[in-house]
Amino acid sequence: MNDAEKEYDEFGRVIRVNRSEEKRRRDAIKTFAQELLTLPSAQYALLPISHTLQAALAEGKRLTGNALKRHLNYLTRLLDEHDFEAVQQAHQHVNHPFLNTGAKIQRIQNEIERLVAEDDEIIGELFARYADLDIQHIRQLTRGVQKYRAEQAALAEEARDRSPGKHYRQLQKYFQNLALINPEDE
Structure with a gap:
């Protein structure tokens, strides 16, 4: 992280990222990614996600073991890059009776x-x-x-x-x- 990306408070001190909070947020996204893997592939089209993420979810269905763990990290990163809250709301609307x-x-x-x-x-x-x-x-x-x-x-x-x-x-x-x-x- 270079100086241009750092955020400062009103006293000029660097605002540090709370790593524990960031880890909890990413764990929530990872849990959601595991839940998405349990859905039928046809329901991915109902969610506001890109074709790359749809393909990654379809690929994750066939993986097991350590490959699945690595792929979940990849899915977490992709979901984090997308609008995670919008995807989660669409999922709740469609898949929770x-x-x-x-x-x-x-x-x-x-x-x-x-x-x-x-x-x-x-x-x-x-x-x-x-x-x-x-x-x-x-x-x-x-x-x-x-x-x-x-x-x-x-x-x-x-x-x-x-x-x-x-x-x-x-x-x-x-x-x-x-x-x-x-x-x-x-």
Whole structure:
């Protein structure tokens, strides 16, 4: 560290870096990097990270032992260079279902019911609420829910399945993972 990089206080004394605090911060980033390695590779695209970091995370999945320890140090450095807090917030929003509040789940269920009931106004509302909306995928899943419900209605009462169905759960998970245009809507 040369003199140009040093910081000084109001009395002209050099402000030294608290190495213990820096080590705790890097350990937190390393723990987060280990958590990222447990995610499916497809979810890396949902996080605001570069292709280099995505490739490094994919590479880290196949490593073990000392190679993994060295690679975790590399991942820690890469995450530190990125906006670590933004990546962590995006990860919490996408991957932690307990952050989906009751109001959010209720809103999503109402949206799904309106889609299944073929409400004309719901599509415009969804485009206004969600940033990256794949309407073709939503319609495909909605048709699956409608087909499942029609099949269940044709069965006798005791033979009906009580679960909402695979397509309903996929649709619910899709809406939970979408980024909101206006996060205050939650």
